[in-house]
Amino acid sequence: MNDRPVYLDHQATTPVDPRVVEAMLPYLTSEFGNPSSSHAYGRTAAAAVATARTRVAALIGAAGPDEIVFTSSGTESNHLALTGAAQALRAAGRGDHIVTTAIEHPATQATCDRLAGDGFRVTRLPVGPDGRLDPAGLVHAVGPDTVLVSVMHANNEIGTLQPLPELAAVTRERGILLHTDAAQSPATVAVDVDALGVDLLTLVGHKMYAPKGVGALYIRRGTPALRPQLVGGGQEHGLRAATENVPGIVALGAAAEIARTEHATDAARIRALRDRLLGALTTALPGLRLNGSSRHRLPGNLSLTFPSHTADRLMTATPGLAFSAGSACHSGGTAPSPVLTAIGLTPDEAARTVRLGIGRHTTGADITTAAELLVTATTPVRP
Ligand SMILES: Cc1ncc(COP(=O)(O)O)c(C=O)c1O
The missing domain is CATH 3.90.1150.10 (Aspartate Aminotransferase, domain 1)
Structure with a gap:
C-alpha cells in the first residue's frame, strides 16, 4: 500500500471500512438467500435486511425502520424522491412547481431537467459567495403551486452545509415537502431528520465507508405516497421493486452503525x-x-x-x-x-x-x- x-x-x-466488509461477507457466501423466500435461507436474509433498516433509521433519528427504502445509489434515491413526489403531487392536483439550488449534484440537476421537460416548473435558486442558500430567497421563490423543495445537506465540491432547519421552517409552514441529498454528510456530521426538518433524505453507501451501488431514501411517515419509479415484485413497501442487494444493504447498515457511534x-x-x-x-x-x-x-x-x-x-x-x-x-x-x-x-x-x-x-x-x-x-x- x-x-x-x-x-x-x-x-x-x-474506502470500505474493514468492519463493514466483515459484516457483509457472509451475505456474499453462505447467507445467499432471497429475502422474499419463505424458507430458512430467505428468512435469514430478510432478518439481515431488517437489522440494516433499523440501523439506518437510527443513524438519522427516523421514527422507525418503515421510513427507510433501500435503493441502488444516491442517484436513484434523488430520482425517486424528486420524480416520485412531483408526479404524485401533480396527479393529486397539488401543483407542479419545484424549487432547488444551482449547486445540487448532477443527479438532482438532471432529474429536475427531466421534470422540466415533462411540464413541471423548476426554480433553481442562487447561493451566496459562501455557497449557502439564503432562506429569505426561498420565501420569495415558493408559491401556492410549489410541491417540493430539494436542497442538498453538504455540497460534494465545496463541502458547504446548508441551513436546512431555517429552510424547513419555510416549507413546513406552507405544507411543501422538503428533500435533502445528505450523501456527503453522515460520516462526519450529525444527520437528524427532525433537527433538519426534512421529509425526504438521500443516503449513499460509498460516501460513508460502505460499497458503491447501495443507497437509501428516508420518507417521513405521513408523506403523500411517492409514485414508484421501478415497478415489479413489490419490494421495499412497493416503492422500489427488485430483489434486495442484501450484502450491500447489510454493509450500509454496518456503516450506519459505525457512523452513528x-x-x-x-x-x-x-x-x-x-x-x-x-x-x-x-x-x-x-x-x-x-x-x-x-x-x-x-x-x-x-x-x-x-x-x-x-x-x-x-x-x-x-x-x-x-x-x-x-x-x-x-x-x-x-x-x-x-x-x-x-x-x-x-x-x-x-x-x-x-x-x-x-x-x-x-x-x-x-x-x-x-x-x-x-x-x-x-x-x-x-x-
Ligand atoms: C451529493 C451527492 N449526491 C448524489 C451522489 C450520487 O450518488 P451515487 O454515486 O451513489 O449515485 C453523489 C456522488 O456521487 C453525491 O456526492
Whole structure:
C-alpha cells in the first residue's frame, strides 16, 4: 500500500471500512438467500435486511425502520424522491412547481431537467459567495403551486452545509415537502431528520465507508405516497421493486452503525488534520483561497483555488497524491464546474481549483506528505 498515492478524495468515494466488509461477507457466501423466500435461507436474509433498516433509521433519528427504502445509489434515491413526489403531487392536483439550488449534484440537476421537460416548473435558486442558500430567497421563490423543495445537506465540491432547519421552517409552514441529498454528510456530521426538518433524505453507501451501488431514501411517515419509479415484485413497501442487494444493504447498515457511534470523534480528528493542511498551504502559498463557508462545511473538505497552477498541472506534478479537480462524480468535461461558477469564480479561477478530501483513515503523515508535495509543486525553483 505504501507506494500508492495518498488518498485525498473522500468526497468522490470512501474506502470500505474493514468492519463493514466483515459484516457483509457472509451475505456474499453462505447467507445467499432471497429475502422474499419463505424458507430458512430467505428468512435469514430478510432478518439481515431488517437489522440494516433499523440501523439506518437510527443513524438519522427516523421514527422507525418503515421510513427507510433501500435503493441502488444516491442517484436513484434523488430520482425517486424528486420524480416520485412531483408526479404524485401533480396527479393529486397539488401543483407542479419545484424549487432547488444551482449547486445540487448532477443527479438532482438532471432529474429536475427531466421534470422540466415533462411540464413541471423548476426554480433553481442562487447561493451566496459562501455557497449557502439564503432562506429569505426561498420565501420569495415558493408559491401556492410549489410541491417540493430539494436542497442538498453538504455540497460534494465545496463541502458547504446548508441551513436546512431555517429552510424547513419555510416549507413546513406552507405544507411543501422538503428533500435533502445528505450523501456527503453522515460520516462526519450529525444527520437528524427532525433537527433538519426534512421529509425526504438521500443516503449513499460509498460516501460513508460502505460499497458503491447501495443507497437509501428516508420518507417521513405521513408523506403523500411517492409514485414508484421501478415497478415489479413489490419490494421495499412497493416503492422500489427488485430483489434486495442484501450484502450491500447489510454493509450500509454496518456503516450506519459505525457512523452513528463514531462520526463525532472522526470529525474532530479529521477537522484537525484539515486545519493543519490548510495552515501549511496558506503559509507557504500567499494568494491561496478557500472556497465555501469556512464555518458551515464538511470537516474533511478543502476546496482550494491556487494562485498560479491549474488543477490539471497540479495533479500531473503530484503523482503521489490522489485528489480531484472539481467533482469526480462528473469529471471528464472541460466546462467550469457549475458549483464554482455559482459561488462567483471565473472560469480561470475554477480551472485553478482543486478538492482535497480527508477521511477516516487519513493519517498525520499523509497530511505532511500532501503539504510538502503541493508546496513543492507550486513553488518556483530558485536558480
Ligand atoms: C451529493 C451527492 N449526491 C448524489 C451522489 C450520487 O450518488 P451515487 O454515486 O451513489 O449515485 C453523489 C456522488 O456521487 C453525491 O456526492
